[in-house]
Amino acid sequence: MxxxxxxxxxxxxxxxxxxxxxxxxxxxxxxxxxxxxxxxxxxxxxxxxxxxxxxxxxxxxxxxxxxxxxxxxxxxxxxxxxxxxxxxxxxxxxxxxxxxxxxxxxxxxxxxxxxxxxxxxxxxxxxxxxYRYAPIHRKIKEIILEGRVGRVTSVDLNWYIDTYHGSSYFQRWNRMREFSGGLSVHKSSHHFDLVQWWIDQRPVEVFAFGALHYYGPYSEHNPERRDGRFCGTCDVRDRCAYYTRWHTRSLQGAVRDDHLGAIQGVPIDQAYTGYRADMCIFDSEIRIEDTYTATVRYDQGALLSYSINFSLPYEGYRLAINGTKGRIETMEYHAPSRVPFPTPVQTIDYFPLFGSKETLHVVQREGGHGGGDPVLQEDLFMGVDPRRPYPILSGSRDGAYAVATGEAVWRSAQEHRPIAIADLLGL
Known part of the structure; x- marks a missing residue:
């Protein structure tokens, strides 16, 4: 033990x-x-x-x-x-x-x-x-390892965060770059790690654009330009589209926080000392980006076209992986209970370069992050599953490249130039 x-x-x-x-x-x-x-x-x-x-x-x-x-x-x-x-x-x-x-x-x-x-x-x-541990993501890794895609040449990954989840980052400490590294680090590092794990290539150079469109004081959705409000006590929340999207007039509690307060049933103003997780998403201290597009070049020639948006009507992603022998496509709708229309079960479409399409179904599993959390926990506490034929648990170098890619994204967006990963990591 x-x-x-x-x-x-x-x-x-x-x-x-x-x-x-x-x-x-x-x-x-x-x-x-x-x-x-x-x-x-x-x-x-x-x-x-x-x-x-x-x-x-x-x-x-x-x-x-x-x-x-x-x-x-x-x-x-x-x-x-x-x-x-x-x-x-x-x-x-x-x-x-x-x-x-x-x-x-x-x-x-x-x-x-x-x-x-x-x-x-x-x-x-x-x-x-x-995210590596979700059954659908492990299946994508296995398809690539089997050689069905060939040598990976490019990846298209578009990630969508809905207004519930997206706004939550701007209610909490995540909205300060000095605390979180910005969302290209805090959130997108997940996605950059997935890509480098799938294709087994390291990022070399990044060029990106970023902007703050939805949150902060100049948002067109801000009902009144005034700092220091909290959702739980705000006197203009009934004019805030982000608040009223997830509340009715009879549900006057604070916006549900996905960290300590809501899950534990602890009032949001009592879950922390001197801190609340329902800060106003239109405060003037918010300067991080809520929208990115980026191109990443990898050390074996693959190119990633990436985008993420933190204020959309539904949550999920679209992925395509192209190689010298074929193409993989998939789309996920995350948190179906928050999607305002029926959503299909996620599958993977495989297109050989010369042949017909094949649709692959993946066994769904219970648990957070698409069924990945329970499997990760087993690896952490019981030891890595010896039956798995490929490495999956991330180490420090994986973590470093994911963070460096995220930092390169926001630096490139601010400095309007390509950023070399080696320069950031000092490698």
Missing amino acids: KRWAVCGVSNRAMSMFIGPMIELFPGYAEVVGLLDADSRRVAICKDRFPSLRDVPGYAPDEFDRMVDEVKPDVILVTGRDCTHAEYIVKALARDLDVVTEKPMATTAADCRRILDAEQKSRGHVVVTFN
Whole structure:
């Protein structure tokens, strides 16, 4: 059994890692320490999981004390994105293994620090890119490995985030680049990791455009230009299309937060100390982009055409992978309960370069992220499935390239020039 200490008691930490350790993998993992900047978060975690009542809590500057006292085998890093690098580097300096939520860090420079620290350590870093584990995504990997596509030449990936999910990023700390790296890092790093894993190529150069169209003070949807509002108490929310899309007049609670407050039933103004997760999406401090298009060149010649939009009528993606022997196409509708029309079951269309179309159906599985979360959890807590014929668990270099690609996107959009990944990572 391995002993796990948690740095960042977020709802993600509780739902994705702490809960499964206690409820599904008690013979494999034990939580022995909880570190967070907010003691309220630690208290809520212990309320949710009474078996953790006697587990000690620690302040952010007590990492070394925590390690000395509880002697963990693994450090779980699940706090705000900008805290990841600090705890990963400290853990590696103590020769401890690290499991971190994506993104591994918020800047390529911090990723380089992590790579250097890991080289000197007996510990290793795992980045929990759970999108890899979805059955549909594993099937795409297998089709490519079978050689049915041939050498991959180009990828088209268009990602759509609906008004519910998209606006939530602008209600929370994610809207500040210094905390999240911007959404091309916090969110798109997921997608850049998927592509590099599918095609087994590393990104070399990025050129991109980005803009803030929907959120911030100049949005055409802003009912009144005024800072400091919160959805739960806003006096103009009935004139806010983002609020009224998901609420009726009789449901006057705050917009549902997909982190701590809503899931736990804790009032949104009591889930954190000095912070609310329902900040106004039209505040003037919002300067990150909500729309991107990008072209990425890879080291074996493949090209990625990528776009993402954080305010659309439905959520999902369209994907096409082209190769010297064929083409793969698929479309996913995510969160069907929020899509205002019937959605088909996701399939994969395979087109040989010289032949007829074949439609492939994939077994659906329960669990978050398209059924990927439970399989990832098994790999983390029970060990990697030895029957799987290809690597899937992400390491630090995967995490670094995903972050660097995301940073290159927003830098290119701001500086109007191509950005070399090697320059960002110092490789």
